Every structure is written in structure tokens, then in C-alpha cells.
Amino acid sequence: MATSLAPLRVGICGLGTVAQGVLRLLSENASSIALRAGRPVEVVRVASRRARPGVDLGAASFGTDLRALATDPDIDVLVELIGGEELALELLETALKAGKPVVTANKAVLALHGDALMALANVHRTTLGFEAAVAGGIPVIVALTRGLAGNRVRWLAGIINGTSNYILSAMTSAGRRFADALAEAQALGYAEADPTFDVEGIDAAHKLTILSALAFGTRFRFADVYTEGISAITPEDIEFARQLGYRIKHLGIARDTGHGIEARVHPALVPAGHMLASVDGVMNAVLIHSNAAGDTLYVGAGAGALPTASAVVADLIDVARDTAGPPAPDPDVDQRMLGIEDIVSAYYLRIPALDRPGVFARVATVLSEYEISIEAAVQRAEAVHRDDGGPWVPIIIVTQDVPERVMNEALAAVQALPDVVGQIMRIRVADLGHD
Amino acid sequence: MATSLAPLRVGICGLGTVAQGVLRLLSENASSIALRAGRPVEVVRVASRRARPGVDLGAASFGTDLRALATDPDIDVLVELIGGEELALELLETALKAGKPVVTANKAVLALHGDALMALANVHRTTLGFEAAVAGGIPVIVALTRGLAGNRVRWLAGIINGTSNYILSAMTSAGRRFADALAEAQALGYAEADPTFDVEGIDAAHKLTILSALAFGTRFRFADVYTEGISAITPEDIEFARQLGYRIKHLGIARDTGHGIEARVHPALVPAGHMLASVDGVMNAVLIHSNAAGDTLYVGAGAGALPTASAVVADLIDVARDTAGPPAPDPDVDQRMLGIEDIVSAYYLRIPALDRPGVFARVATVLSEYEISIEAAVQRAEAVHRDDGGPWVPIIIVTQDVPERVMNEALAAVQALPDVVGQIMRIRVADLGHD
Numbered sequence: 001m002a003t004s005l006a007p008l009r010v011g012i013c014g015l016g017t018v019a020q021g022v023l024r025l026l027s028e029n030a031s032s033i034a035l036r037a038g039r040p041v042e043v044v045r046v047a048s049r050r051a052r053p054g055v056d057l058g059a060a061s062f063g064t065d066l067r068a069l070a071t072d073p074d075i076d077v078l079v080e081l082i083g084g085e086e087l088a089l090e091l092l093e094t095a096l097k098a099g100k101p102v103v104t105a106n107k108a109v110l111a112l113h114g115d116a117l118m119a120l121a122n123v124h125r126t127t128l129g130f131e132a133a134v135a136g137g138i139p140v141i142v143a144l145t146r147g148l149a150g151n152r153v154r155w156l157a158g159i160i161n162g163t164s165n166y167i168l169s170a171m172t173s174a175g176r177r178f179a180d181a182l183a184e185a186q187a188l189g190y191a192e193a194d195p196t197f198d199v200e201g202i203d204a205a206h207k208l209t210i211l212s213a214l215a216f217g218t219r220f221r222f223a224d225v226y227t228e229g230i231s232a233i234t235p236e237d238i239e240f241a242r243q244l245g246y247r248i249k250h251l252g253i254a255r256d257t258g259h260g261i262e263a264r265v266h267p268a269l270v271p272a273g274h275m276l277a278s279v280d281g282v283m284n285a286v287l288i289h290s291n292a293a294g295d296t297l298y299v300g301a302g303a304g305a306l307p308t309a310s311a312v313v314a315d316l317i318d319v320a321r322d323t324a325g326p327p328a329p330d331p332d333v334d335q336r337m338l339g340i341e342d343i344v345s346a347y348y349l350r351i352p353a354l355d356r357p358g359v360f361a362r363v364a365t366v367l368s369e370y371e372i373s374i375e376a377a378v379q380r381a382e383a384v385h386r387d388d389g390g391p392w393v394p395i396i397i398v399t400q401d402v403p404e405r406v407m408n409e410a411l412a413a414v415q416a417l418p419d420v421v422g423q424i425m426r427i428r429v430a431d432l433g434h435d
Numbered sequence: 436m437a438t439s440l441a442p443l444r445v446g447i448c449g450l451g452t453v454a455q456g457v458l459r460l461l462s463e464n465a466s467s468i469a470l471r472a473g474r475p476v477e478v479v480r481v482a483s484r485r486a487r488p489g490v491d492l493g494a495a496s497f498g499t500d501l502r503a504l505a506t507d508p509d510i511d512v513l514v515e516l517i518g519g520e521e522l523a524l525e526l527l528e529t530a531l532k533a534g535k536p537v538v539t540a541n542k543a544v545l546a547l548h549g550d551a552l553m554a555l556a557n558v559h560r561t562t563l564g565f566e567a568a569v570a571g572g573i574p575v576i577v578a579l580t581r582g583l584a585g586n587r588v589r590w591l592a593g594i595i596n597g598t599s600n601y602i603l604s605a606m607t608s609a610g611r612r613f614a615d616a617l618a619e620a621q622a623l624g625y626a627e628a629d630p631t632f633d634v635e636g637i638d639a640a641h642k643l644t645i646l647s648a649l650a651f652g653t654r655f656r657f658a659d660v661y662t663e664g665i666s667a668i669t670p671e672d673i674e675f676a677r678q679l680g681y682r683i684k685h686l687g688i689a690r691d692t693g694h695g696i697e698a699r700v701h702p703a704l705v706p707a708g709h710m711l712a713s714v715d716g717v718m719n720a721v722l723i724h725s726n727a728a729g730d731t732l733y734v735g736a737g738a739g740a741l742p743t744a745s746a747v748v749a750d751l752i753d754v755a756r757d758t759a760g761p762p763a764p765d766p767d768v769d770q771r772m773l774g775i776e777d778i779v780s781a782y783y784l785r786i787p788a789l790d791r792p793g794v795f796a797r798v799a800t801v802l803s804e805y806e807i808s809i810e811a812a813v814q815r816a817e818a819v820h821r822d823d824g825g826p827w828v829p830i831i832i833v834t835q836d837v838p839e840r841v842m843n844e845a846l847a848a849v850q851a852l853p854d855v856v857g858q859i860m861r862i863r864v865a866d867l868g869h870d
Contacts, residue, residue, distance in 0.1 A: 292460050
């Protein structure tokens with residue numbers, strides 16, 4: 001069969017868990033991969049700053065010179081799995097300039113330098129594969145760039161950070177506070193010692209930058225992605241949301257509004273009956289709403305050595321089949337990015353107020369002055385456990401749609417009421433309706 | 436940009452709703468499609484046995500000679516959307532023999548003649564695209580053949596017939612009987628006047644044949660797919676299953692057991708908390724368990740003009756980018772297909788028995804003689820509404836795993852008990868655990 005063709009010679013920079021997963025997959029699944037790729041896919045070189053004597057490299061040779069590997073004439077494709085930004089970028093640029101296809105799982109480098117890298121790949125008539133950079137083992141890049149290629153994407157919404165989803169799931173199922181759920185996630189290896197990248201939404205914003213660029217054909221605009229993490233969410237918010245028929249999820253949302261692109265990462269209320277609401281633990285999910293296929297949902301493991309390696313190997317098989325990578329965005333059709341103040345959303349509000357007659361009416365009056373309608377409110381909010389003390393109760397309101405700019409002004413006015421005795425919590429409601 | 440290249444000239448056989456969807460999509464999304472395809476994709480010819488004066492064909496010319504279109508030198512690719520078997524097969528073969536790539540949504544032709552068509556495409560160095568043949572707008576073919584190409588698929592389970600899923604959903608949510616739910620589906624246009632293909636599982640078996648061939652690299656073996664429909668399911672079964680923590684779904688299941696391939700379509704109990712259980716109405720879903728990515732789930736519209744057109748256009752864009760289609764299965768690695776008697780499953784049993792002392796013990800004793808263990812049973816089954824009269828009650832049992840061959844023998848023995856007064860109902864429990 002076709003496997004008598006010359007093998008694709010792979011060089012891997014990095015020898016962490018994902019690189020080891022790639023080595024293992026290419027070895028264990030060699031025959032089915034060769035069948036699908038039309039020829040064998042073999043790792044011939046591995047470069048890493050430090051050796052790992054216990055790792056089985058198969059027939060590959062080992063070296064410590066990462067830069068030399070990027071231009072090594074004996075490899076057909078470079079896989080960059082060292083992480084970090086500067087050196088990874090240099091390696092990718094060097095290989096692309098040498099006309100070599102590259103495959104990377106590096107979401108940060110793509111989010112920050114994706115335009116330059118795609119342009120370089122185009123100029124040197126080669127390809128840049130990054131299925132592994134978003135949502136691990138879920139083939140969402142190929143879904144966007146091939147499966148849905150005939151569609152115009154209207155919006156997408158994803159649970160794209162497993163750490164945050166694990167923490168919110170634990171807070172929801174066990175009533176834990178954020179700090180306790182984080183400590184548990186750290187003990188289980190689901191969160192880093194410094195969890196900032198995950199829980200403050202930066203990792204999700206990197207991934208959303210990539211999804212948004214592919215979905216709308218725009219440039220990679222990480223700096224324009226509004227980013228808000230989950231550290232301010234309390235178990236009380238989760239409980240009030242539950243009473244109102246919602247779950248709280250950390251979403252990345254990108255939308256073509258017709259007058260610009262929204263891209264934002266923040267906690268959001270999701271209707272409890274929606275499939276996104278039941279994606280729990282470290283699972284990832286991306287919901288894509290497009291003008292022909294309608295809603296399509298992709299769910300799976302968003303991280304982990306083998307799921308990520310699965311995506312890297314998919315890109316290598318594409319290279320072996322001599323397939324063009326995702327097209328570079330056309331700079332001529334770049335679209336305006338909207339700021340967070342430009343979005344329109346419904347909002348969940350938790351307003352700490354003195355427990356005295358007429359307080360709800362005074363809050364509602366201020367909101368009505370800004371033409372903000374109330375969709376729902378939690379009655380008897382004082383029945384919910386609070387450990388913050390004080391002779392006051394939270395007023396819980398879900399509004400109808402309103403521009404964030406207007407909501408900000410209204411909240412400043414509500415905050416100034418003498419009845420309001422603490423910082424107002426505001427969580428956006430995910431709009432998962434059509435168009 | 437790249438759009439200055441020559442357009443891909445498309446000829447479409449058929450002018451039904453899907454063909455109209457393809458025309459509309461290629462027109463409405465022309466610029467984004469040209470960007471992703473690297474060149475414009477234009478319909479230049481449409482052939483249909485009868486004209487439809489109201490349909491906007493754009494710049495395409497119309498004819499009634501389908502066979503002439505298959506070899507027309509002015510088209511680069513043939514899209515077959517006439518349905519049916521013999522003429523569709525002839526058109527596909529003719530175009531492939533002329534070296535033209537073809538795109539089809541015809542699951543029946545693929546399930547029955549997929550091997551011959553793929554071989555023909557290989558010999559003539561062209562491609563056969565059929566993303567639209569399975570699960571409509573969900574890009575599950577590209578997920579299997581590209582996104583998960585580095586994996587070995589262990590098993591997959593899909594809700595791949597919207598009509599059956601709509602009927603079961605209506606029976607579940609509204610307690611309707613099969614005949615009433617079918618009539619409602621027919622009134623809403625979700626079921627054909629002759630619903631046999633859908634409700635008896637033939638359509639699902641066509642799709643499972645395709646998924647199984649791609650997942651395991653085997654031939655297209657429709658004749659070996661065990662097929663059982665939903666017409667025997669009663670609202671009582673749905674209610675008993677609910678009490679035991681399950682939903683009843685119509686699944687297509689294919690599994691590489693290590694000693695052969697199982698492929699079967701039948702109603703199945705799915706744990707109520709599993710995401711497949713909440714895929715309701717006409718939605719489709721495919722869950723793929725593979726050795727690196729783990730569980731990945733794909734959900735969306737499985738039918739409809741625009742979702743199906745979305746998949747056809749995805750294939751056309753692949754052709755425009757000069758991408759190789761899915762690889763043909765290697766006949767040398769074809770695997771043994773297992774019969775339904777070879778599967779191992781847990782079973783839901785509804786046993787109509789006389790309401791007298793010791794009857795449950797006598798049934799359990801027979802099962803134990805066949806080494807079949809009872810996982811769960813519904814107590815107080817007589818409390819559930821029955822409209823079949825008679826002085827007897829259903830005994831409801833869920834067993835542990837047992838080979839179907841053994842279960843068949845055990846059921847014959849149980850059926851022969853003097854206590855058992857009616858036909859035993861047996862529904863398999865879906866094993867959605869790992870490996």
C-alpha cells in the first residue's frame with residue numbers, strides 16, 4: 001500500500017508530558033497513522049534543554065540544541081512543545097523561514113504572534129498547525145476551518161479552561177468556596193501552584209483569540225479580548241443562580257455583531273437545561289452557532305498529555321498528506337473589535353443592602369431610570385447561608401438585555417444608594433439563543 | 436489574494452431542498468468560502484429530471500440529462516443529491532471513472548457500495564466526499580478522518596436518526612405511545628409517510644456502516660449491521676427505565692472488541708446523567724471513544740436542507756483546496772465482524788408474569804442458572820399505569836453484563852415458566868464506560 005512511501009521525518013522541541021505523549025502515540029498507533037497519512041510518520045530527532053533518561057525515544061536521536069533542530073535538514077516538520085514565549089517564537093519563525101511546516105500547542109505564542117506566524121507560513125509556502133493549542137483532544141480547529149468552512153460563524157461560546165471549570169464544578173456540587181476548591185484542584189494536579197493564568201482567564205483568552213481569528217477571519221487580537229476570572233464568584237452566587245434556573249460557567253464568547261467583533265472571557269450564567277451547563281470537571285466544550293449548520297457542540301478533554309498529543313499527531317498527519325493548513329486571515333477584511341462596554345447582555349446582580357422596608361423598590365426605581373427591566377429576582381434571599389455577617393441581605397436580580405455601558409452607569413447609581421452597604425456583584429448571563 | 440485563481444466549477448445532480456441549500460450557501464457565503472477554499476466555488480450546471488422554475492440558479496445553466504452532467508468537461512466536481520440507489524450509483528461511478536471528484540449526501544449508496552466507490556476514486560486518483568451522509572451539519576466525518584486521525588477508535592455510539600430521537604423524546608417528555616408520537620412527527624414533517632427507514636433503524640444502520648468503516652478502517656459492511664427499531668418501545672418501558680436512572684435512546688454502536696468489530700443499531704438504556712441522554716428532539720450526537728483523545732462528543736442538527744448543505748460545501752472547499760479525501764480502507768486489514776449474539780451487554784427486561792407469591796424468585800433462579808446477575812429491579816411495578824389489562828404485573832429487571840447468546844437461552848427458559856404470561860421485552864443497556 002501507500003506506506004511504501006518515504007516517511008515524514010519529525011523533529012520535536014521539548015520532552016515534557018505532551019512530547020512524550022506524541023512519541024507514544026506515533027509508536028503505538030503507527031500502522032493506523034501510516035494508513036491515514038499515506039506514509040509512516042517517524043520522530044527522528046528530539047531536542048530538549050535537559051535529557052530525560054527514562055523516556056523511550058525509539059529510533060530518534062537526542063540533542064540539547066533547540067535552535068539547531070529548527071533548521072535541521074534531516075527533519076521535514078518541526079513540532080514545538082517547549083511552551084513559554086520568546087524562544088518558542090524564535091524556533092517557530094526559524095523553521096517557517098526555512099520552509100519547514102511547524103506544529104505547535106503553544107496558545108500564548110499564537111494569541112500574541114499568530115498574525116506574524118501565519119504570514120510567515122504563507123510567504124514561505126508552508127503550514128502552521130495548531131489543533132493542539134485549543135481544547136486539547138477536541139478537534140475544534142478542524143471543525144471551524146474545514147467542517148464548518150461553508151458557514152459564516154455568528155458566535156461561539158466555550159468552556160475552554162479545565163482548571164476554572166473544575167473549580168466552578170466543585171463549588172457548585174459541593175458548595176465549596178473558591179479558595180477551598182482551588183486548593184483541592186491544586187492537590188489533584190488540576191491547577192498550578194500559581195493559578196493566575198487559569199483562574200483569571202488569561203489562558204482562556206489566549207484560546208478565544210485563536211478561535212475568534214479562525215471563526216471570523218480576523219487577526220489574532222489578544223489585547224482586545226476582555227478578560228475576567230472566577231476568583232470573585234461565591235457559593236452564594238452559585239446558589240442564587242441555581243434558584244433562578246442557571247449554572248455559573250466560565251465562558252469564552254466571540255460574536256460577530258454585524259458592526260464589529262466581540263471577544264470576551266468571563267463568568268456567565270448558563271440556563272441549567274442547556275448542554276453547556278452539564279459540562280463539568282476538567283472537560284472542555286465549544287458551542288458554535290453558524291448560519292447553515294446552526295448550533296454544533298464539541299465536548300471532550302481539554303488538556304492532558306495524550307489528548308493534546310492526539311491533536312499534535314492530527315496536524316502531523318495533515319502535513320504528511322501534504323494538506324494546506326488553515327488559511328491566513330486576509331488583512332483586507334479585518335473587522336472592528338468591540339470593547340466590553342459595547343456588548344449587550346442580561347445581568348445577574350447581587351446587591352448587599354440594608355434589610356428595611358422599600359429597599360427593593362428603591363433599587364428597582366434606579367434601574368428603571370436607566371430603562372433596565374427586571375427579568376427575575378430571588379425572594380427570601382436571607383434564607384441562604386451567609387458567613388459575611390452584618391444586618392443586611394443580598395438583593396438578587398436578573399435583568400433583561402442592556403448595553404454594558406448603561407449597566408455600568410446604573411450600577412454606579414445603585415451603589416450610591418444609602419441602602420447599599422457593600423460592593424455589588426455583577427455576572428453576565430450567556431445569550432445562547434440564535435443569531 | 437488567492438481568489439484570483441480559477442474558480443472550482445461545480446455541477447449538481449438534483450434540485451431538492453439540499454441542492455437548493457447548497458446553491459444558497461455558495462451564493463450567500465461566497466466571499467468567506469473563496470477565502471477558505473483559496474478560490475471561488477461556483478455552480479455552473481444543475482441537472483434534474485424536472486425543472487423548478489421558482490429556484491434561483493444564479494449563473495448556473497439547467498438541464499435534465501443527469502448522465503451527461505457526470506462527464507461534462509465544463510465541471511470540475513460532481514455533487515450527487517438525487518438520492519435513491521441505482522441511478523445515483525451510476526452517476527457517481529461515471530464521474531469517478533472520468534477522474535472527477537464527487538461529493539454526495541447519499542448514505543444508502545455509500546453503505547451498500549462504499550468499498551467499490553472508494554476503490555474507484557483511488558484508481559482514478561480522485562476523491563469521494565461524504566461529510567453530508569452522516570449527521571448532517573455535524574462535521575463528524577472530518578473529526579474521525581482528520582481530527583482523531585492519530586487515535587485508534589475503541590468504540591463510538593451515536594444518536595444518528597432524528598426521526599427516531601424525536602419520537603422517543605416525545606414519548607419520554609409527554610408519556611405518548613409510539614403510534615401517537617409517530618403521527619405527531621409526521622404532522623410536523625419530522626417523519627415520512629412511510630417511516631420504516633427511520634423508525635426501524637435502516638437509515639441509522641446506513642450511517643453506522645459509514646462511521647464504522649472510517650473508525651476502524653474496515654470495509655463498508657451494511658449487511659453485517661444488526662438493526663432493530665423503536666416501534667416496540669412502550670411508555671411503560673420509558674417510565675421503568677426512568678425509575679432505574681436511565682433514558683431510552685435509539686443508538687448506533689460500533690466497537691472494536693479486540694477479537695472483531697461489533698456494529699449494531701437498537702434502542703438502548705443510557706444513564707440519565709450522561710450527556711447523550713439529554714440530546715433530545717431531532718438533534719443528532721456522536722460520542723467517540725479513542726485511545727488518546729478519550730471521549731469526544733459531537734452534537735448538532737442531523738438533517739435539514741442547510742445543515743446538510745453545510746457539509747456538502749465543506750467537501751467542495753476541500754476539493755477546491757485540492758485536499759485528499761478520506762483514505763480508502765485497506766482490504767488487507769479488514770477485520771472480522773461480530774454477530775449480535777457475540778456482543779456482551781447488560782439488559783433491561785420487562786417480564787409479564789402472574790401476580791402470585793414466589794414469581795420473582797422463580798425468574799431470578801432461572802437467570803442465575805445461566806449465571807446472569809441482577810443489577811437492579813423495579814419494586815411495586817404494578818403502580819405504573821398499564822392499559823393492557825390482565826391479572827398480571829410486569830417484573831422489571833436490569834441485569835449485569837452477559838453475552839447475548841446466553842441471554843437468548845436464558846430468556847427462552849424464563850419465557851417457558853408457567854408464571855410468564857406474555858412476550859418478554861428486552862432492551863440493551865448502552866455501555867458508555869471506558870474501553
